[in-house]
Amino acid sequence: MKVYGITGWKNAGKTGLMExxxxxxxxxxxxxxxVKHAHHDTDVDQPGRDSFRHRAAGAREVLLASPYRWALMHELRDAPEPALSDLLTRLSPVDLVLIEGYKREPHPKIEAFRAQNGKPPLADRNDTIRAVASDVPHPDLSLPCMDLDDTAAIADFILREVGL
Incomplete structure (x- = not known):
């Protein structure tokens, strides 16, 4: 499987670009x-649901299945967060895995950048970033810079990078 990331500061447009x-x-x-990395506690389950009650009772894993989808929830129970490479082995094979977040992991990435954040580009200090998708030009960067809203051009860039 080919892997490519989207990274950037909070509210830079990462999720919209991923979508x-x-x-x-x-x-x-x-x-x-x-794959979406969250720095905060997050839960895909809801209190009161049977699967939530199973986890609350102490189950390490709960697999929820329906005619439309299935989800496997794994409780770490004070174990360390798994490495991205370990999580990727749990995915079914696909052509491309897009990863949101994981700024410090070694896979190639595009930085989503919005000037309104008032933060400097991450690309200045992260050599895994191969291009910037931005709402403003960046003539000082030596990397390719694309319009944040030009999804087709960004997709073309990623697919060329991974050889698809």
Whole structure:
């Protein structure tokens, strides 16, 4: 599986870009999965649901299945967060895995950048960033800079980078 990331500061447009890229690349006939890293406590389950009650009772893993989807929830129970490389082995094979977040991991990335954040580009100090998708030009950067809203051009860049 090919792996490519989208990174950037909070509120830089990462999730919107990911959403558009998934639609664009799937629309080209390729299969895509995503990994989203959250720095905060997050839960896909809801209090009171049977699966939530199973986890609350102490289950290490709960697999929830329906005719439409299935989800496996794994409680770390004070174990360390797994490495991205370990998590990727749990995914079914696809053409491309897009990763949101994981700034410090070694996979190649595009930085989503919005000037309104008032923060400097991460690309200045992160050599895994191969290009910047921005709402303003960056003539001082030596990397390719694309319009944050030009999803097709960003998808073209990623697919060329990974050889798809």
């Amino acid at each position: 558009r890229l998934v639609a664009e690349i799937c629309g080209r006939g390729l299969t895509v999965s995503t």
